[in-house]
Amino acid sequence: MLLRIPYTTPLPSFPAIPTTATSLQTAITAVSNFLLNTRSTLVLSGAGISVASGLPDYRGPQGTYTLNKEYRPIFYGDFVHKDAMRRRYWARSFLGWKGVERVRPNKAHVAVGRLWEGGWIGGAITQNVDSLHTMSHPDMPITNLHGLLSTVLCLTCHTHSERSPFQKELHRLNPTWSEFLEKMRSTPDMPIKRGPDGDIEVPGVKYENFRYPPCQTCLKNSIFHGMIRIDNDGAMGRIEGDGNVPGIVKPTLVFFGENLRDEIKKEAEGKVDAADSVLVIGSSLATYSAWRLVKRAKDQGKKVAIVNLGGVRGEDAFWDDGEGKVAAKYRLGDGTDGVRVEFDAGDVLEGALNILERIDGKRANRKVPLNSLGANRRDIELREIEMYGP
Numbered sequence: 001m002l003l004r005i006p007y008t009t010p011l012p013s014f015p016a017i018p019t020t021a022t023s024l025q026t027a028i029t030a031v032s033n034f035l036l037n038t039r040s041t042l043v044l045s046g047a048g049i050s051v052a053s054g055l056p057d058y059r060g061p062q063g064t065y066t067l068n069k070e071y072r073p074i075f076y077g078d079f080v081h082k083d084a085m086r087r088r089y090w091a092r093s094f095l096g097w098k099g100v101e102r103v104r105p106n107k108a109h110v111a112v113g114r115l116w117e118g119g120w121i122g123g124a125i126t127q128n129v130d131s132l133h134t135m136s137h138p139d140m141p142i143t144n145l146h147g148l149l150s151t152v153l154c155l156t157c158h159t160h161s162e163r164s165p166f167q168k169e170l171h172r173l174n175p176t177w178s179e180f181l182e183k184m185r186s187t188p189d190m191p192i193k194r195g196p197d198g199d200i201e202v203p204g205v206k207y208e209n210f211r212y213p214p215c216q217t218c219l220k221n222s223i224f225h226g227m228i229r230i231d232n233d234g235a236m237g238r239i240e241g242d243g244n245v246p247g248i249v250k251p252t253l254v255f256f257g258e259n260l261r262d263e264i265k266k267e268a269e270g271k272v273d274a275a276d277s278v279l280v281i282g283s284s285l286a287t288y289s290a291w292r293l294v295k296r297a298k299d300q301g302k303k304v305a306i307v308n309l310g311g312v313r314g315e316d317a318f319w320d321d322g323e324g325k326v327a328a329k330y331r332l333g334d335g336t337d338g339v340r341v342e343f344d345a346g347d348v349l350e351g352a353l354n355i356l357e358r359i360d361g362k363r364a365n366r367k368v369p370l371n372s373l374g375a376n377r378r379d380i381e382l383r384e385i386e387m388y389g390p
């Protein structure tokens with residue numbers, strides 16, 4: 001399955017489900033009802049929840065696609081085959097890395113971790129490449145659907161390593177850029193554009209002289225002798241023509257035009273299959289890889305709740321009564337059967353946690369982790385709480 005460039009324009013808003021959930025308080029109640037009446041909820045998070053941490057999202061009002069119409073993310077094929085594109089990618093990524101490293105989890109990440117600790121959710125999948133869920137709750141198992149910025153891998157020998165030492169190498173190989181980076185950081189009004197993957201665009205800067213190293217494991221491997229050319233400092237030599245040589249290092253995040261790794265795809269599908277419900281937070285599901293997971297859950301008759309500022313791809317189909325209208329059980333329900341609200345996910349989850357901890361806090365045996373669902377599943381008495389007035 002290829003990761004394709006998703007819709008770049010904002011999707012239209014959707015009426016609240018249930019129809020009473022138009023205020024933050026009623027949205028919180030609806031989400032609480034949803035979580036109180038599920039046994040093992042899978043959370044699927046997207047860029048929207050990291051906006052409060054200072055990372056731009058793609059399609060929101062402040063999203064990269066909205067503010068910077070020229071923004072085009074890098075394509076996998078270009079990165080693999082074009083030396084010049086790799087120089088461009090690593091230069092922009094080099095400039096943006098400090099900003100990525102500094103980013104910290106916000107209340108949405110904290111709330112997801114607390115929901116997991118409390119047993120109100122069974123696990124999580126994220127489309128985000130920022131590691132913020134793991135930073136917030138290192139013990140919570142998470143499927144990083146689109147990989148991570150914080151690790152790099154060799155496309156030939158598949159050696160994984162941390163990004164930070166790689167960044168040090170980039171500093172060493174690019175002293176002029178290193179100085180420029182310092183200058184950039186001490187000049188806050190420099191006209192830079194920050195991308196959602198932590199890259200930075202500086203108008204007028206030429207990228208072709210940026211240098212990057214090849215994979216050190218492949219470089220030492222006699223099989224590739226003579227196939228990886230390096231300069232005196234150990235940087236990859238300039239490659240004319242097809243640049244697909246052994247030892248190319250790439251961040252583990254999935255580029256557009258790149259296939260999702262099979263084991264990640266299977267892991268994500270396994271979590272959907274094991275869950276009895278899905279809670280989407282901060283995602284418009286514009287990328288197919290995320291949308292199809294929710295579709296899969298829906299096709300299995302599972303319950304879905306969506307908390308996202310702005311529209312969601314093809315969501316009419318999730319709530320349809322067969323005649324093109326939102327089904328009455330969703331519209332007129334209390335959130336138990338499904339929720340669709342447009343509020344900040346951090347606000348909603350924090351509010352829901354307060355309710356859950358108050359009325360459901362002692363139910364430690366509620367926890368049904370997705371990787372062992374079926375083995376220790378308990379018959380849990382489900383209950384509903386009163387809706388607050390609209």
Ligand SMILES: [Zn+2]
Pocket residue numbers: 154155156157158159215216217218219247
């Ligand atoms: Zn290698």
